[in-house]
Amino acid sequence: MELPEAKLKFIEAWGKLGSEWGINRTMAQVHALLLVTPDALTTEEIMESLSISRGNANMTLRELMGWGLVEKHHKAGERKEYFFADKNTWNIARQVAKERRKRELEPVLKILDELTKVKGDNKHPDYKTFNTTVTDINKMAKNVDKTLDAMLKAEESWFWGSIFKMFK
Amino acid sequence: MELPEAKLKFIEAWGKLGSEWGINRTMAQVHALLLVTPDALTTEEIMESLSISRGNANMTLRELMGWGLVEKHHKAGERKEYFFADKNTWNIARQVAKERRKRELEPVLKILDELTKVKGDNKHPDYKTFNTTVTDINKMAKNVDKTLDAMLKAEESWFWGSIFKMFK
DNA sequence: TCAAACTTTCAAAAATTTTTGAAAGTTTAT
DNA sequence: ATAAACTTTCAAAAATTTTTGAAAGTTTGA
Incomplete structure (x- = not known):
């Protein structure tokens, strides 16, 4: 080609x-x-x-x-x-992560935090399912948020190095 | 509410x-x-x-x-x-990761691998820039691919536990 | 000050994506 | 075999997103 x-x-x-x-x-x-x-x-x-x-x-x-x-x-x-x-791939990835976090993840986190606070009776399956699901998703979203934050501060080789050490 | x-x-x-x-x-x-x-x-x-x-x-x-x-x-x-x-958040995340990897990442990786093989003269800035950029993006895409693969096999608590050990 | 060189705007048009709903298809029970 | 209960299909319509291009705006140098 x-x-x-x-x-x-x-x-x-x-x-x-x-x-x-x-x-x-x-x-x-x-x-x-x-x-x-x-x-x-x-x-x-x-x-x-x-x-x-x-x-x-x-x-x-x-x-x-x-x-x-x-x-x-x-x-x-x-x-x-x-x-x-900018042609530095790591910079590009970080920049995209940074912007999407700010534009999309943060607003959702704010809503999830609110929804987590909704009170109700765990005896009602409707409430229990809602609360469990929203709480779980909120936890995961927070984990993603923290991970992105770390990525934003990280050196590329260190970041991937640490990731790969995880599962070898 | x-x-x-x-x-x-x-x-x-x-x-x-x-x-x-x-x-x-x-x-x-x-x-x-x-x-x-x-x-x-x-x-x-x-x-x-x-x-x-x-x-x-x-x-x-x-x-x-x-x-x-x-x-x-x-x-x-x-x-x-x-x-x-299924209301298990980790299952959902894995399922989405699995599908997007198959549908979107894999086709792109295939193309990047091809483009990486394009021959040319490193003295030509055009070729050099193309080659460097594509090679870099290819590497990053492969790292993402490997990370997703690990995530698909992982236990949720182990996965986040390992991630958080990384940057503390 | 003027006009050439260039950039920005935005209403309308085009392209694309999503949704509708009625008709066709399928399955099950009698 | 038939009809009721339910699901699927898909062409057309609606909604949304993207693109166009000409006009308006801006900057610069003479």
């Missing part, structure tokens, strides 16, 4: 995976494009490469910056904005 | 979280409903509770069974089918 074809395959696969995980396909594709491009690209170049509109490119890049995955670069003496993706 | 309201809140929150993670909101809601219901429910009861159509209920329940999260129960002397959700 040649490089250009391989790049397209990567972009396609990344887009698909993104869409399966609740991330807009185009956003994942723009990210993938920047990940396999050594230097920063202009909006124009991204539009061209992926055949998307200016509006879409602009919006997607803004969101990628919001996720902390892409940054704007400027070249001396040029007005154009260039977009560049 | 009273139980009925709390149930609705839980169903809503679960539906929202699901939709953010690429799982159909209704499917997550049906799952949530069954999770807080002590006994098995009929299609009719689910339709009623969540105000959804027969077709939708049927399709959603079939999918939940496909994910291994819900099973059909039969009551002696009745023709109706009853649907029941």
Whole structure:
């Protein structure tokens, strides 16, 4: 397989995976494009490469910056904005973990904490099932939260090293 | 807060979280409903509770069974089918991990392995960036794969116990 | 100050996903 | 064999998400 074809395959696969995980396909594709491009690209170049509109490119890049995955670069003496993706995989994973924790896990944890406090009679199967389920899910969500927190602070090699020590 | 309201809140929150993670909101809601219901429910009861159509209920329940999260129960002397959700949180997490690994991670790993093999000249920044990025992502994806595999085989308390020993 | 170069906005259109519900299919009891 | 009880299917409709592109906005240099 040649490089250009391989790049397209990567972009396609990344887009698909993104869409399966609740991330807009185009956003994942723009990210993938920047990940396999050594230097920063202009909006124009991204539009061209992926055949998307200016509006879409602009919006997607803004969101990628919001996720902390892409940054704007400027070249001396040029007005154009260039977009560049951090290519460190561990940084990317941490950044995504950090954002999803904040945006999705934290709100759910807040609700679960409330629901855990609902009072009732354990003799009523309805209440008992509700309470047990919510309490259990809350515990698991808190464990996930703590694990993500640790991951955010960790060094990649240490993290995987420790994980693999666990089950050998 | 009273139980009925709390149930609705839980169903809503679960539906929202699901939709953010690429799982159909209704499917997550049906799952949530069954999770807080002590006994098995009929299609009719689910339709009623969540105000959804027969077709939708049927399709959603079939999918939940496909994910291994819900099973059909039969009551002696009745023709109706009853649907029941396993309420063990660790089982649920493992089941979801298992399915997503099979459906989403494995196909991506296959593509990444191929892309890793693409030959080129490391003097060309384009090739070098592509190769480095894809190789790195491949490594990370393999680590995730191994971790999930371990999780699938693990006992809940042992798993979290080991994780927490890591960062204390 | 002006206009060229560039970015952002957002209402409307397109694409995609989800839902509906009536009809077709199946199973069971008589 | 039939009808009642129940489940499944799927084309069309509705809802939602994504994309477009032209107009408005901004910045810069002359």
